[in-house]
Structures are given as C-alpha cells and as structure tokens.
Amino acid sequence: MEKVLEVKGLTKQYSKVLAADNVSFDIGEGEIFALIGPNGAGKTTTIRMISTLLTPTSGDALVMGNSIISAPEKVRENITYLPDEAGAYKNMKGIKYLQFMAGLFSSDLEEIKKCVERAKEICQLGDRLNDKIGSYSRGMIRKLLLARAVMTKPKLAILDEPTSGLDVINAIEIRKTIKRLAKEEGMSFLLSSHNMLEIEFVSDRVGIITKGHLMVTGEADELKQRYNAANLEEVFERVVKQNEVH
C-alpha cells in the first residue's frame, strides 16, 4: 500500500509546553487513521503541523513525498483540513462557499463546477445551499464543511473532531460518508477524536496520544487483544495509566 503520509519524529515546543514529542506514524492509500487522546494531548498540534499551519520545532512529515517544511505549497495541493468546531462565512450562501473554496484549489472553471457538484451530492443539503450559512444548523454546517473538505478529492483529508457537537443522526451520517469515501474512492483520512466508540467504528488504525507522546499505534482489534481490553476505551485507559507509571 502506497504511503500517503509519513510522519517522522514531529516535535512542537511552545515556550514552556512540549505539545508534541517525537510523533511518528504513517497512513496508506484509502486508509482511515485516527489519533485519539484527551484534551490537550497534542492531537490538534500534530494535525496543524501536518496541515502546514504550524512549523515543527523538529522532525518532518511527507505528504505524497512532499515535505511540510520544504514544500508546504505542494503539501497543501494534496490535503484538505477541517478544523475542530470550524465555522463558515455566515453571510455567504452555501453554494457560493463551495464555489469559493473550490476556486482556491483550481483555476479551471470546469474543474470547479465538478467539485461543487460533487460537494452538493455529498452534503445532501439540496435547496438549502441557496440560503445563507448563517441560517444553517450546526449539523448542516458540519455536512457542508465535510463536503467542502472532500469535494476536491484530496489524497489526504485531515478532520479534527469531525462529529464534535453533533447529534447522533448527523454523526452517523458523517461517519458513513467518511467510510464510503475511503473505501470507494481510495481517499485517505487522518481523524482526531476523543470519542473512542466513534473511532472504533470508523477507523482502520488508531494512534493513542497523551501528553504529546504517541504511545501506541495499531488496528483496533489488535490493540484490544494486546491490552486484553473489551473496547478501545479500556485500551486507552491502560495506555494512559502505563504512561503515568513510566
């Protein structure tokens, strides 16, 4: 399986806080990889470094072979990023927002049109796309943003807490969309969440991160076996406790 993302010893030191410490993992084509950990564990910092928003203190990450340090423009052509609890331009109509975002990835009008059509299909918002985003519910905004994140068929879609704050129905729909896109279109996903049940359902592999350290990576079933746990929550609890002991 071709590697879409290779993370090699990413470290981020803020003035007094070591937010990410030598984080390394990789993601293959069509794979859904989830970073799980508590608040402040370093998930968002790691994701922001991979998205070229933050510069690592040391280490590197390659997206389709392009370094986030030496070729961030090339990296941004291959990724899309959906921040945690992100909003959209409230005074813009949904359809205009999709057109605007597609226009940042391509200058070809035909290409832009195709992207928007694809987003319309994925978000299933119908005529509501002609309304201003300010009138949308939280679930509708999240669907619109997810559609935006995948409409350009990026090699890697980075989704920070993709279902955070959503009701069960909306959360399920988004999880199904992610799984379908990975399976049918070979799109790779890097997710972050602290919802273990969601991660168990949606991801192919997980990485447990706490206090900036990536403690362990592997398939959910494999980790459950290794830690003799009934579910990922128990795996997480044991890994965190092990970390505290060490």
Added chain:
Amino acid sequence: MKFINLLKKELSELVNLQMFIGLVATVAIFMVLGGVMKTTVDEAVDQSENVTINICDRDKTEFTENIMAAIEELNSDPDSDVKTKIKVVECEGEDYSAILDKNDISSLVIIPEGFTASYDKMEQPELISVSRMTSAATMSNMDIGKEAAIEVIEACISSTIAEDTGMNSEQYKLMQKPVILTENTVVDDKEARIAPGNIMSNIMMQNMMLPIIVFVLIMLTSQMLMTSISNEKIDKTLETLLSAPVSRLSVISAKMLAAAVVALINAAVYMFAFSVFVSGATEEVTETVANAAGVSLTVDQALEQLGLNLVLGDYLLIGLQLFFTIMICLSVSIILGALIDDAKNVQNMLMPIMMCAMVPYIISMFADINELPMIFRVFVYAIPFTHTFTAVPNLMFGNDLLFWGGLVYQIIVFFVCIFFSLRLFMSDKLLTVSLNMGQKSKYKKKNRKNKNQDDEE
C-alpha cells in the same frame, strides 16, 4: 485567478446591505443638515437685509425726538441695500416680558426718562436694551435691529457733542473713522492686498474637509481589517483558508486591498455628503463676506497671488500621503486583529488607532503644531497620522521640509509595521497568540465547557 477569488470573497463580506444603508443614511443626514443650515443662514442674511428696529422713547424731549428722527432717516438712504422697518412702541413699567408679548416683538431699545437730563449734566445717559432668548442657537439670537438702533443713538450723541464743540461735518467724519486701513497679506516673498482674515476663513473651509476624510478612512480601514481577521480566527475559517493551496501573502493582500477599496468608497461618499453640507452652510455667508469687505481682489485671486492655491502636483502628493496613512492603518490592524480572540474586543483594540488619529486631528483644528512647546511637538509628530493632517497647510505655506520629512517618516513607519505584521501573519503566532484584555479566551471557555461535558459523560 485565485487572488481574484479571494478578493471577491473579501469584498462580498464587506460590501453588503448594511454598508449601503449606512452610506445612504450618511448622505441623507448631511443633506438634511446642509438644508437646515442653508435655511438658517438665509434667514440670518434676510434679517440683516430687512432690519426691524423696535424703540420706545420714554423721555420725550427735543433731544430724544431728534434721535428718533435720525433713526427714521435710516429708511431714506436710497443707496443702502438694507431695508429698515422702525416700530415705535409705547410702554411703561419694568415688566419687559409683558411689553415684548403685548407688542409681539423679540427685542426693544428703551430711552428711559432722564436720558436728556443726564446728557445735559455731561453724565453717561442710560439706554435700556431688552432681548428675548428663545434658544441656545447662535443664529436664532442674532438681532441686527437692536444693534443698529444703539449705533444710531450713540452717533446722535457724538454728533451733538461735535456740534456743541464747534466741530464741522468733515472733522466729525474724520473723528468717527480716523484712518483708512489698507490690509496686505504676505506669504514668504509674495503679497496680496487682502485682509488675512478673509484668506484664513477660505483656507479653513478648504481644510475642514480633508481631516474629516482622513479620520473616517483611518477608522474604517482599521475596523474592517481587524474585524475580518478576528472573525476568521474565531470561526476558524482562517485555518481552512491557510491550509488551502494559496499563499499567506495572497490571503492577507486580498484582505488589505478589499478593506482599502471599501474605505475609499466610504470616504468618497462622506466627502460628497460633507461637501453638500458645507456648501449649504457657507455659500451665502462667503458671498456676503466678500461684498462687505469691499475688496476688488477675490479671495481665489488672492490665494493664487500668495501661492496658497494647490495645484495638481500638490493633490498628487496629498494622495500619496493618504495612501501611506491607509497602508499604516492596514498593517497595524493585521497585528491587532491577530491578537483578538473575542469579537467584542474589536472596539477595545481599535482604541490605540483611534487615539493616534484623534490627537493630531483635534490639535491641528485648534493650534499650529509648529508653535507647540518642543516636547509636545515631538510627541505629536511621532504619531504618523499627524503628517497627514498637516499635509495641506504644509504644502500651502511651502513648509517643504516638514512635508517631505513627514512623508519619509510615514514610509519608514509603514515598512516597519508591514514587516512586523507580515512576520506575524506568516508565523505560527497568528494561530497561537491572543490578547485576552482581562477576559477569558473564547477558545479556553469553549475547551473548558467541552472538558466539563466530557467529565460529566
């Protein structure tokens, strides 16, 4: 293409119905104000051309009858543009309010009993003046009739004294106006035969507009860019934008350009609205002043003679300085906007810029900055916006060193500000730095709320 896409988005965020309504309302308000001022000024001019003198003679002597006759003579001057209406009022007692009401007048001059007797004893006779005040407005309390009556009475007494002392009419005329003043104004090595007061009033009217436009521009550009950056940061749309395949320089350039374009549109509308207001308020007065001064040289001609008129090159230089003023505002706003993590703080963060615009604006309205004590002068000139407010007078009066020094200083300030703002925008700090202004960060509040919810679960 991508930059155009970004610029279109920024413009669509800024140009909306609220902005349009705001501009239409501004024009409408200034037009109404201009109309009101024009009506008031017209009334005042009309009042000065149609004088009503209300007078009451309680002394009723030969001397006061002569005074009354002299007042009546004001009507018979065929050369005068002023039409005088004399109303002789009979009144008694000291209930002046009732007297004014009864005669339906707003002012009255009373020659009291004993007026002539005092004069005969060579004592200053008392003259009573009554005026009704109906408001605090300057224009509504103008009473030219009353002043004209007092002038005539004083002239009557003076001429009687002159006659008594054997003075002829020529001597009396000379005593009344002993000199003819020929006023000249000199600027550098140029001179014109005109009173400096007439020049000043014209320059003031010209200079009134630019500071207002500068102030509006500074406030609008700063607020728009700061709101735009802080909103994007708070809604996390900035992170989405910066992770797209566009350079950070394109993102910030599109924001700066859109804010500058919208601010210029606003400034143009404000300029138009204000010119409507000023022309309504000053058109009639300027004409009246020019006639009263009786000068053969018009103020515009005098300005040209004195080299105080601005030529195309001067306007281009003013435009250049205005451009750098806007650019300084925009670059400072990037830094301040990036520090905001709560929309409510935009107004607080606008304060430093507002103060930097207010101080030179107010000082330049009332004083010549060059005449201030050295320490204040240095302080005021250190504010880059000062040089924009003083640009027009500096160019008019040939203070080239001050003008060019100011322009160079603004360019240096701009490069320093843009260096730091771009450094901030290109760095991690754009997403990590914040100034809470004594409040809990919105992010922290949100994270704490989420954490509490998770703990409860």
